[in-house]
Amino acid sequence: MKFVTYAQNLNDLNRIKNFGFNEVILGHIDFSRFGKLSDEEFYQLAERAHDLDLRVVFEWDVLMTEEKFHPLALRLPNLLKWIDVLRLQDPGAFEWSLNNTQLPLQFIAENGNHNLRGLQEWADYAHDRLERIILSLELPKNKIEEYCQQLKVPCELLGLGRILLFYTPRLLLTPLVEEKISYNQEIAAIGESEESPHKGFPIVENRHGTFMFHIKEFCVLDHHAELSAMGLSCLRFDLRWTDFSYLDAAMSVLKNEKSFEQFKMSFPQDLMKGFYLTNKTDVLFPKLKNHRLQNRQGDYIGEVIEAEKGSHLAIYVKNELGLKKSDRLKILHPKGEEFFINIYSLRNLALEDVEAVAGDSVAIIQYATGVWVKSHVFYA
Amino acid sequence: MKKHFPEILAPAGSLEKLKVAVLYGANAVYVGGQKFGLRTAADNFTLDELKEGVLFAHQRQAKVYVVLNSFLHDKDLAEIPDFIKFLSEIRVDAVIVSDLGVVKTVASLTNIPIHISTQASTLNVEAAKFWKSVGATRIVLGREVSVKEAGLIKREAQIEVEMFIHGSMCMAYSGNCVISNFTQGRDSNRGGCAHSCRFEYSLDLGLDSMEKKKAYFMSSKDLEGLRILPDFISEEIDSLKIEGRMKSHLYAGTMSKVYSEALSFYQENGHFLSEDLMSWEMELKKVSHRTYTQASLVKPAGPDSIFNERENSSDSEWQMVGKVLEASPKTGIVLEVRNAFNQGDTIEILPFNGKAVSIVANEITDIMMKPLSRTKPSTLIKLPFVDGVERWQLARQKV
Numbered sequence: 001m002k003f004v005t006y007a008q009n010l011n012d013l014n015r016i017k018n019f020g021f022n023e024v025i026l027g028h029i030d031f032s033r034f035g036k037l038s039d040e041e042f043y044q045l046a047e048r049a050h051d052l053d054l055r056v057v058f059e060w061d062v063l064m065t066e067e068k069f070h071p072l073a074l075r076l077p078n079l080l081k082w083i084d085v086l087r088l089q090d091p092g093a094f095e096w097s098l099n100n101t102q103l104p105l106q107f108i109a110e111n112g113n114h115n116l117r118g119l120q121e122w123a124d125y126a127h128d129r130l131e132r133i134i135l136s137l138e139l140p141k142n143k144i145e146e147y148c149q150q151l152k153v154p155c156e157l158l159g160l161g162r163i164l165l166f167y168t169p170r171l172l173l174t175p176l177v178e179e180k181i182s183y184n185q186e187i188a189a190i191g192e193s194e195e196s197p198h199k200g201f202p203i204v205e206n207r208h209g210t211f212m213f214h215i216k217e218f219c220v221l222d223h224h225a226e227l228s229a230m231g232l233s234c235l236r237f238d239l240r241w242t243d244f245s246y247l248d249a250a251m252s253v254l255k256n257e258k259s260f261e262q263f264k265m266s267f268p269q270d271l272m273k274g275f276y277l278t279n280k281t282d283v284l285f286p287k288l289k290n291h292r293l294q295n296r297q298g299d300y301i302g303e304v305i306e307a308e309k310g311s312h313l314a315i316y317v318k319n320e321l322g323l324k325k326s327d328r329l330k331i332l333h334p335k336g337e338e339f340f341i342n343i344y345s346l347r348n349l350a351l352e353d354v355e356a357v358a359g360d361s362v363a364i365i366q367y368a369t370g371v372w373v374k375s376h377v378f379y380a
Numbered sequence: 381m382k383k384h385f386p387e388i389l390a391p392a393g394s395l396e397k398l399k400v401a402v403l404y405g406a407n408a409v410y411v412g413g414q415k416f417g418l419r420t421a422a423d424n425f426t427l428d429e430l431k432e433g434v435l436f437a438h439q440r441q442a443k444v445y446v447v448l449n450s451f452l453h454d455k456d457l458a459e460i461p462d463f464i465k466f467l468s469e470i471r472v473d474a475v476i477v478s479d480l481g482v483v484k485t486v487a488s489l490t491n492i493p494i495h496i497s498t499q500a501s502t503l504n505v506e507a508a509k510f511w512k513s514v515g516a517t518r519i520v521l522g523r524e525v526s527v528k529e530a531g532l533i534k535r536e537a538q539i540e541v542e543m544f545i546h547g548s549m550c551m552a553y554s555g556n557c558v559i560s561n562f563t564q565g566r567d568s569n570r571g572g573c574a575h576s577c578r579f580e581y582s583l584d585l586g587l588d589s590m591e592k593k594k595a596y597f598m599s600s601k602d603l604e605g606l607r608i609l610p611d612f613i614s615e616e617i618d619s620l621k622i623e624g625r626m627k628s629h630l631y632a633g634t635m636s637k638v639y640s641e642a643l644s645f646y647q648e649n650g651h652f653l654s655e656d657l658m659s660w661e662m663e664l665k666k667v668s669h670r671t672y673t674q675a676s677l678v679k680p681a682g683p684d685s686i687f688n689e690r691e692n693s694s695d696s697e698w699q700m701v702g703k704v705l706e707a708s709p710k711t712g713i714v715l716e717v718r719n720a721f722n723q724g725d726t727i728e729i730l731p732f733n734g735k736a737v738s739i740v741a742n743e744i745t746d747i748m749m750k751p752l753s754r755t756k757p758s759t760l761i762k763l764p765f766v767d768g769v770e771r772w773q774l775a776r777q778k779v
Binding site: 063064065066067069070073090091092093094095096111112113114115116117118119121122125138143163164165166167168169170171172173174175176177187188189190191192193194195196197198201203210212214274275279280281282283284285300305306308311312314316318319320349350351361362364373374 | 551
């Protein structure tokens with residue numbers, strides 16, 4: 001399995017090389033969400049990376065509207081000679097890079113892309129230009145394994161690093177800070193809400209917008225052997241908000257020189273596996289649904305819209321067939337109780353006795369004890 | 381040369397709301413089935429209701445688009461072909477999709493036009509070209525895109541573009557927020573959003589002061605683009621979308637009416653008069669909403685686009701009191717009451733066209749003709765017939 005990480009200075013590069021990495025991600029200030037490198041700094045680091053025989057992966061993950069996208073895309077050719085691989089999230093950046101460069105591409109599929117067909121289509125679209133797909137943190141391990149086995153393109157997963165929860169281009173912290181020195185100034189905050197069980201969300205605002213992260217960092221280092229056996233091609237370390245020296249500790253875990261428990265104890269943030277073991281983020285959905293509104297298929301007639309005790313029920317007949325005086329009805333109470341009645345009194349809204357009421361109109365029938373407004377009505 | 385005018389695309393969270401939106405002037409509605417959309421808690425449509433809704437809309441020259449814009453997992457995708465075939469049979473006018481796997485699945489099964497959801501956060505010409513090349517016929521652009529940029533995207537990528545003109549907004553790039561997923565165990569991109577962005581947060585900004593700042597810093601004001609309707613027209617935007625499948629009948633009706641009337645006025649006159657604009661804006665304010673903003677429609681949304689207030693606050697002073705079920709000299713006006721009002725109160729009936737009709741409710745009876753001094757929610761009442769009032773029109777009252 002390969003490893004990859006971000007370098008922000010020359011020291012980082014040297015360290016990466018010492019661990020036997022063969023590529024490094026460089027974040028340019030204009031293209032990468034958390035990139036800090038100016039053109040000059042980028043050239044310098046890229047040159048040094050090449051000296052160290054490291055492939056330079058250029059990250060372009062800032063999402064951009066056309067006004068920003070077009071001029072930046074025009075700048076990219078000036079940087080290309082220092083770049084070995086482009087790493088992209090936005091389909092626009094992906095499309096532009098396919099058509100305007102010859103470089104291999106890595107596709108960041110971390111937002112959505114939770115089905116094999118979609119991932120295969122991305123790979124097919126790029127033909128042989130796509131060298132890696134970066135998988136979503138929301139995938140459980142059985143899916144990671146399936147995708148690593150089924151996709152013809154190698155896959156990467158975050159091994160250790162922050163979990164990005166929220167990304168907006170709007171500057172949300174600036175209004176709360178009395179003095180902001182410059183456009184490039186980064187503002188950091190820690191947030192908590194009484195309405196959330198979690199406390200201490202790291203929040204960062206920079207020139208690209210505002211980002212909120214999970215209170216714990218993602219870590220599957222203790223599963224690296226399993227991931228390798230699954231066919232995962234690359235594991236990523238993101239230590240941009242932590243002391244880079246923790247890379248040493250992380251690598252020690254992978255080399256079995258240090259136990260994962262020791263690493264976990266020494267790491268400055270709490271760690272979590274996210275959905276690695278299982279993803280059940282849809283199991284609550286049935287509870288979110290209004291069950292009263294369900295079950296309107298089949299013999300559904302309509303809904304009780306007035307229930308006047310001892311007098312009548314008004315039914316809004318929603319189906320095409322309408323109601324006849326001889327019909328037998330099943331009425332489903334909002335709480336689930338069922339009532340069966342035969343219609344013996346049927347009137348329209350003009351209070352005329354009628355033999356039938358057409359669909360998409362109101363029928364007034366005799367009252368039935370226990371039936372409430374919003375009960376659903378079916379043919380029995 | 382004939383000017384290009386956009387369609388008004390309204391939300392329809394239920395069959396009733398679809399009818400309301402179409403009757404009040406929407407050229408198209410977007411609806412969800414029981415699965416695959418992003419509004420799990422909405423009524424949504426059964427198969428029978430979808431069929432009826434399409435028929436109702438088509439009989440009135442309106443279109444129906446069906447949302448399939450969840451980020452579908454494999455197991456969800458496996459269930460979708462039968463639904464797609466059904467949608468094709470009932471002749472829906474498009475499906476709204478956000479995932480490449482779903483785009484390809486739909487394209488392999490039917491010829492239903494494919495609209496790329498705002499969930500895909502399509503922001504630039506190149507992204508639009510990509511989606512076009514994989515089979516999309518329209519792009520619902522990200523809400524960060526300006527009208528000017530949208531026009532450019534349309535011209536350069538040669539594809540239909542749709543923009544939000546009104547409603548609640550995600551603060552995040554759509555599809556780029558997983559707060560609910562990781563903190564509440566609910567997949568926001570499959571319909572489980574817990575609206576964590578509307579919470580009040582205490583923020584430690586590391587300032588000298590020990591005090592944390594409290595703010596609804598991630599909550600966005602609501603979008604309102606009425607005044608820049610001429611820009612949408614001049615940039616030849618194809619569709620103007622109103623957010624809000626979870627919102628009320630009054631919302632669906634009022635938004636459809638205001639925007640379609642404003643567009644018709646501009647079509648006929650080529651300009652807006654300030655008094656008309658003010659009157660339409662007054663109408664928009666009569667529906668529950670957060671403070672309005674133009675967000676990024678003209679320039680990138682700034683600090684004034686943040687809604688730093690409690691979520692349930694609203695400056696609306698009007699509420700829906702009922703829906704007209706029948707209106708004729710024989711039956712009078714039969715109203716299904718949603719919110720109570722008293723004898724002698726003034727209520728307004730919102731006609732499908734033109735200004736609201738005021739009625740003083742001096743004579744109220746129940747449907748058995750027994751006089752009432754106060755109405756009750758979830759009951760039917762009768763009022764004397766007033767010329768011009770029709771079935772499905774909505775009644776409101778200042779509170």
